[in-house]
Amino acid sequence: MALSHPNPPEQALREAILNAGASPDGRLPPERILAAQLSISRTQLRGILDAMARDGLIFRRHGQGTFLQPPPVQAAERLSTLARRVTPRDLMEVRLDLEPALAAHAARRGSAEDKTRLLQLMEHSLAADDIERYEHADDLFHYKIAEMAGNPLFLSLFEEIRTLRRAGDWQRTRRAALTGDDIARLSALHRDIAQSICAGSAEDARAAMRQHLQQVSGALRRSDAASGES
Structure with a gap:
């Protein structure tokens, strides 16, 4: 899902992340894959994901990954x-x-x-x-x-x-x-x-x-x- 703009604005990147191909439980692809899809560095991706998590747009679970919806419980x-x-x-x-x-x-x-x-x-x-x-x-x-x-x-x-x-x-x-x-x-x-x-x-x-x-x-x-x- 590479974006055509060489330096896409953060809002466009957020929308691309929200539209990324997620697994059935809402899990996003790993950071290295998602960064490659968006044609940005992993450092830039992490900054955007941090902001999206603070805004409640994505959910992170240590050891499980990043999700577009509240993640399933570990049990x-x-x-x-x-x-x-x-x-x-x-x-x-x-x-x-x-x-x-x-x-x-x-x-x-x-x-x-x-x-x-x-x-x-x-x-x-x-x-x-x-x-x-x-x-x-x-x-x-x-x-x-x-x-x-x-x-x-x-x-x-x-x-x-x-x-x-x-x-x-x-x-x-x-x-x-x-x-x-x-x-x-x-x-x-x-x-x-x-x-x-x-x-x-x-x-x-x-x-x-x-x-x-x-x-x-x-x-x-x-x-x-x-x-x-x-």
Whole structure:
């Protein structure tokens, strides 16, 4: 993917990186290959990747590489057994305990750059016009909040929950449960969460996140009830 301009501006390089051929899990090619594709030095590439990581556009994991989406947890194989035992109700119970606290911490600890990126991710979820786009936007939005909480142990716990959420049965259940109206309501609640975090209001962020997750839980319960009646 060499660029035609001999000295392409950084924005063009960023866009080329975001459009680079990634593996199915979102992993970018190794730096030496990516630098060759872009016709830039590895030193220049590292500087751009550093800036993109700070902006939340890419994700780095030591020993795993650089990703265009939050990377899979290192214990994904271990969690596959647990995924077969965990129900959507189990997941929502844990999320309702953990994620309001993450939102409150994010409100207290998030940097100005973090908050700018969170607002961008919120807009992406508002613009989502189908379940696949909403799921992707929702994933990035919640991951960013977990990062902003500024606690690596909290982030590790969240990543395990995220891995379980991405299991096939959970995704099928969630996609079957969420209607277009549900997506619109949940996206609007993303706005409430983001605005509270960006205002630095920890308790409002906590309450908004709890309301958002209760809406998800309610949609799952309605879907379960409908399935039981059919």
